[in-house]
Amino acid sequence: MNNKEISNILENFIPTIYRDMLGARDCSSLTMDAYSRHWKNFIDFIRSNQLGNNHDRYIEKYMLILKDQELSSASIDQALSAVRTLLKFVYSRGGPELNLGKNIKTKKNEKLPKILSEKQIKDAINYYEGENEITLRNRTLLEILYSSGLRVSEAVSVLIKDIYTSEGYIRIKGKGGKFRQIPIGKEALLWIQKHSVNSDGKYLFPSKKSKTHISRKTAFIVVKEALASIGIAKEGYGPHVFRHAFASHLLQRGADLRVIQELLGHSDIETTQVYTHLLERNVRSSWEQFHPHAKS
Template sequence: MSDDANLIERFLEMLVAEAGASQHTLSAYRSDLEQASAIAGGRLSSAGRDEIKNLSARWRSLQNSTVARKSSSLRRYFGFLVEEGFRENDPSDALPRPGVVRSLPKTLSHAEIANLFQLIAEGLNCDPVKPATIRLSAIMELLYGSGFRASELVSLQRSAISGDKPYLIIKGKGEKERLVPVSQQARAAVQRWAECIDPKEKWLFPSRKGHISRIRLYQIIKQHAAKAGINPANISPHVLRHAFATHLLEGGADLRALQTLLGHSDISTTQIYTHIDSARLVELVNNRHPLSERNLVR
């Protein structure tokens, strides 16, 4: 194992031990560091500022968001090397700091959500009801009604949600625990689905090799969207999570409460949703502020 490969492994071990990094996060760091190591000829860990500048030059064709992520990965890696005594100086100041315009999240309208659930309701009224429809009902209730991430949903155990418990404590990104509300309607949908699977099953959404994959979940959602007349390119499990957040905020939810429900460690991540309802915020000031007689112009 080369020096770079060995040190990258030690760095990833540190991320798990000290930061509780998820497999997705580890995979992203590994990819960025191994690609940078390949460009540096296997000498990334000892690279100087000139080598780092050469690395940056190779990134010129990439999007700003990609360059920013790669730079962030390398900064953390070099910080680790210095802190652990594997090198004396940190060349991170030679890394680019591109400005990144944060893209607004895709979401769905209330009408589109209504179409998705109306199609499920029609399927549930059939005789007999297809098990796939019952499963879809449970999936949609949890994704849109509770804001689950795809990885959190597919890894739910069969015993995780009970009929008398209106919430669930789960571990999300970075192994951080958060409270997830589960509506009575969602609990009923889950209970109906649980009756369709073997009581010995460990997972709520099982497959032949364990639980269904995130890729399979994406396929299920996109197939359903197409049947409901929604462009499959505009929907995913994460878009349903965005819709959950967007519609809560439109309904008057507090931003801090939304941060807790989504499991965001930083409020700035949650603030991206505030773009959606500027008209409601203007109306709020017009109606609630002491100087409301001097109404703002929309």
Template sequence: MGVLCDFLSFLQVERGLSRNTVQSYRYDLEHFISFLSGQGCRPEQATQTAILSFMNYLQMQNRSARTRSRKLAAIRTFYRYLLQEGRIGLDPTENLTSPKLERVLPRVLSVGEVELLLSQPDTRTVIGLRDKAMLELLYATGMRVSEMLSLNTEHLNLDLGFVRCLGKGSRERIIPVGEVALRYSREYLSRGRLKLRKNNWERALFLNRHGSRLSRQGFWKILKGYARRAGITKEITPHVLRHSFATHLLENGADLRVVQEILGHADVTTTQIYTHLSQGKLRDVYEKAHPRS
């Protein structure tokens, strides 16, 4: 597994990918390398036929097109690295096409559902105040959950009303923060975080009960709990407030390029998926309002 360790180190150090992303590469490539091992083949010896056999194996296991496409993308990146490092002479993934994906629209909460969700934390308690500040900040900025949880106190500028966010590929962006989120962030910092903090040197903005940085899993449990309490029956994911943020902005006339910049998408086509959602809303409104629709 030496070559895999080298590749994962390259992803983390040279490309600056997040720990979660590197772990995803590890999982997919360990699956692939295990399959090759069963065929008596080392990764450096794999041919295009061997990779196609792995993809067929996944299909026989009823793996979704999205899963197969993700695994092939990981394998492709791996072999491009090996070629670049001179460990192989030819890239066996060249000319391989990814499985065709159905376009899956992200789940989005309505404005009313978001307001209901955000009203659940009890701000009279330290934990409730922290949760309120987190949910408001997430919906106000459209940050990824991992981006929000990696914030330190110095990244949030309460006076000027913006947050400095480090996104994928270590790309930094400055995101404006609305007044409601700023107000609860101020309250959390002044009378919530100080009670949670156990060490003066801790810089993390959002802390758990033990005074250390809140984890993604911890946030996921918090979000699910509030969604349940709010009576929201839609399946909730950690990205739900990000998707809702983007959709609600576009529904209210925001420019697509502005939303792209705020979300930190490298390509505007990634952002365009939200226009399909807002067009669907327009169609609903049209059909309800037009007498001959």
């Protein structure tokens, strides 16, 4: 059975399962609308991905895509639950048994990302010193990642025309084609001005090998080298540590969570709330370390 056949089978059952669940299970229309979106997204995923005969890996692959979208564990679990419900319904109504993956669940208590201190971030950024072209590029990239909390894909593709120096912000095209304006600090602007003389007039970080911008892989290498200079050379540490630090340091200094959500480009406030958990963890850790009665 190919992708088209699988997606058509699932799509044909959606009107029936929607009607039955809304009535028999007393689900709200809002819940059913959410389920419908999950079903449509999963069907679109099947149609656009060629996994050959590896049907049993569809759900696993889909979960990885959801994680890349920075959704919360609860949101991912709801999406996977909707998919499993649809698959069971198809089989219960005489359709084929579609074995599209294991009964995967996200970890409810998954580890929170490690947050670097302001000093660690500063030391990592300062690793790149000098005026040669590559050093200027690398320093500017790190300054932007931390100053504006951009995703790595957003940072590497910044357009010169979207940098408003006098106003002090960058215009970013984020996920879903949505634009947002992000303030950028004076330090980052200074490095942008130094580095932009080496740009091609279109991209802030032009590639030497193609007519587009530098790759995410290049950005990872730049970040890894800077982090290694401050003693952090672990797997899982990449450009996102600057984004995490950006959000956490704002929160620690009293910024409103909704403002941070807007700056990060999160569509779901739950995704941003992970930083409140980080703050709580850091407060607890500091109390245990410094309060005289913490260990009595």
